[in-house]
Amino acid sequence: MRNTVFCLVLLLFSTSLFASRKEILLNNDWNFRFSHQVQRNSGRRVDLPHTWNSGDALIGTQDYYRGMGNYDKKLFVKPEWEGKRLFLRFEGVNTIATVFVNSVCLGEHRGGYGAFVFEITDHVKYGADNEILVKVNNALQLDIMPLVGDFNFYGGIYRDVNLIITDPVNISLTDYASPGVYLIQNKVTKEQADVRAKVLLSNGSSAGRPVQVNVKILDGDKIVQQQDMNITVDAKQTHTAGFDFSIKNPHLWNGRKDPFMYRTEVTLMADGKVIDKVVQPLGLRFYHVDAEKGFFLNGEHLKLHGVCRHQDRAERGNALYKEHHEEDAAIIAEMGTNAIRLAHYPQATYFYSLMDTYGIVTWAEIPFIGPGGYLDRGYNDLPAFRANGKEQLKELIRQHYNHPSICFWGLFNELKTIGDNPIEYIKELNDLAHQEDPTRPTTAASFLSYDSDISKITDVIAWNQYFGWYGGSPSDMGKWLDANHAAHPEYKIGISEYGAGASIYHQQDSVKPGVASGWWHPENFQTFYHMGNWEAIAERPFVWGSFIWNLFDFGAAHRTEGDRPGINDKGLVTFDRKVKKDAFYYYKANWNKDDQFVYIANRRHRDRDTKVTDIMVFSNLPQLELFVNGKSIGRQGPDNYATFIWNSVNLTEGDNTIEVRSVQKKNSITDQVIWNCK
Numbered sequence: 001m002r003n004t005v006f007c008l009v010l011l012l013f014s015t016s017l018f019a020s021r022k023e024i025l026l027n028n029d030w031n032f033r034f035s036h037q038v039q040r041n042s043g044r045r046v047d048l049p050h051t052w053n054s055g056d057a058l059i060g061t062q063d064y065y066r067g068m069g070n071y072d073k074k075l076f077v078k079p080e081w082e083g084k085r086l087f088l089r090f091e092g093v094n095t096i097a098t099v100f101v102n103s104v105c106l107g108e109h110r111g112g113y114g115a116f117v118f119e120i121t122d123h124v125k126y127g128a129d130n131e132i133l134v135k136v137n138n139a140l141q142l143d144i145m146p147l148v149g150d151f152n153f154y155g156g157i158y159r160d161v162n163l164i165i166t167d168p169v170n171i172s173l174t175d176y177a178s179p180g181v182y183l184i185q186n187k188v189t190k191e192q193a194d195v196r197a198k199v200l201l202s203n204g205s206s207a208g209r210p211v212q213v214n215v216k217i218l219d220g221d222k223i224v225q226q227q228d229m230n231i232t233v234d235a236k237q238t239h240t241a242g243f244d245f246s247i248k249n250p251h252l253w254n255g256r257k258d259p260f261m262y263r264t265e266v267t268l269m270a271d272g273k274v275i276d277k278v279v280q281p282l283g284l285r286f287y288h289v290d291a292e293k294g295f296f297l298n299g300e301h302l303k304l305h306g307v308c309r310h311q312d313r314a315e316r317g318n319a320l321y322k323e324h325h326e327e328d329a330a331i332i333a334e335m336g337t338n339a340i341r342l343a344h345y346p347q348a349t350y351f352y353s354l355m356d357t358y359g360i361v362t363w364a365e366i367p368f369i370g371p372g373g374y375l376d377r378g379y380n381d382l383p384a385f386r387a388n389g390k391e392q393l394k395e396l397i398r399q400h401y402n403h404p405s406i407c408f409w410g411l412f413n414e415l416k417t418i419g420d421n422p423i424e425y426i427k428e429l430n431d432l433a434h435q436e437d438p439t440r441p442t443t444a445a446s447f448l449s450y451d452s453d454i455s456k457i458t459d460v461i462a463w464n465q466y467f468g469w470y471g472g473s474p475s476d477m478g479k480w481l482d483a484n485h486a487a488h489p490e491y492k493i494g495i496s497e498y499g500a501g502a503s504i505y506h507q508q509d510s511v512k513p514g515v516a517s518g519w520w521h522p523e524n525f526q527t528f529y530h531m532g533n534w535e536a537i538a539e540r541p542f543v544w545g546s547f548i549w550n551l552f553d554f555g556a557a558h559r560t561e562g563d564r565p566g567i568n569d570k571g572l573v574t575f576d577r578k579v580k581k582d583a584f585y586y587y588k589a590n591w592n593k594d595d596q597f598v599y600i601a602n603r604r605h606r607d608r609d610t611k612v613t614d615i616m617v618f619s620n621l622p623q624l625e626l627f628v629n630g631k632s633i634g635r636q637g638p639d640n641y642a643t644f645i646w647n648s649v650n651l652t653e654g655d656n657t658i659e660v661r662s663v664q665k666k667n668s669i670t671d672q673v674i675w676n677c678k
Contacts, residue, residue, distance in 0.1 A: 211232075214266070548587070
């Protein structure tokens, strides 16, 4: 069933293979070499997605290679394509991509996380092989976001590359690599949705051409709305066509409850024939954030309990296949998550589509990142840097405008205001975001005092707070939230990050904190940390959303901590996605009420020094019974946070079988571990 859903996502909610538009995936059979390898035959065959840092960056090599690599490929251009338009579309190249066709430089793209398109129509030879060369540079650039970051800046062509072939007149591909279709939700209520479809038409030929544009909104196979427009697109020009629709009693996109989406088909016709077609999702919803009561979706309060996600994983770095995105999305949904912060940069289009399909409210952001607790700076007051950030913000918004899951545009993370002060520039970004998209609020992740002026720019604001890990205790979260809310009742307050490191190999009898920068990160303290922080967040309705840092362990070459260098281990799931830590199941018990389960915590602490212990269990069931070595220790119900604790349980020397069972007679649910006492 899940595979069917994902096939539908691919079929319906991406620029599609219709009529004269053809998309050919160019991921296979590239030749790669570093630019300093100038000898002939020094390259090696690679397939995309690819990064050259999947080895060095992931073993804690702090000076992992940040320089230039060359990717080249032979592309045979069929003779029958002459008279068409040809485009190369790159979904992600980190950080600078300079593209050549047959040794002619077409230009460069500066920024590692947005898509970009080059038209190659006038630069290819038909009926012959053509040489595509992409020079990629991931070295630090002072005029490109990000300047710093607590994650790896993997170099390479790490997302898909497509050759797109169209009629001379098409639905534009070159408006910041957007779909060329914008579905603007001017006003949505339960009674009526007013939507404007803006369609960009591009004519690459030397003569004007009359065309017909047809826009359909469909519910399955049923046409809900339809409009046509006849337009003449002038030679070498781009024309914008607008269509206004009103849908009575719309079926709303309602998050995890009902992530329903209409399908919008935009068809371009000339001389009675279809010459181009694009399909986009239309998920109608309305929402707002209240300073006292939090987030409301379609008029109903929705506590946003979310996670953050980086786009890398073990062995692959950031060069992920669709299967990796699907696995991540499934794990996110399993935990009961209803919101996500995709930090700290635009992520793959396919992943936003998965969030649409799962109904997960999404915070999408640009890579405007401060140093946090590290050296260096996140902002340089250079005209080129400011211009680059605005370009990246336009890319983010235009490329992902139609995803209903995206409810917030994020503008920065952990910036400081000393030296070059970014506040005026953030105001410019805020204004630009509203110009590009008046329908969505802006947000940001601060770590400065709540009295700082940096907290007063975006429509809503959130903070990265690590009470109990970088000093203090988990109980400080509630105190800080209350003090912030009392001092600034007008703030719409969220928690953009909170978390603690944990290794599944670090186990202990008592609950004692590890040292954040040290080599001991006990798993049971991470669980304790999250239990305290989540209780504080859950009990305060004015917190519009919270986002665990991080759902998955991720690569950070400069980190020397936990059970190995090069990994930030604050994830609730290991870097390879194979093990879900105890804290994952704590949240699943609290957030996922449908998937019934029982989970014994501290299960990996198999060899124990003490014979008297507390046994803690996470479950979304109403009552459980504990058995130790086959003997019942009694039944219990959960506390307010889906946690069951049997105190001071006696174990025997040697192996002890710990089993917890649901008390229901049919389809009993159990969990079992074996602990050894010395």
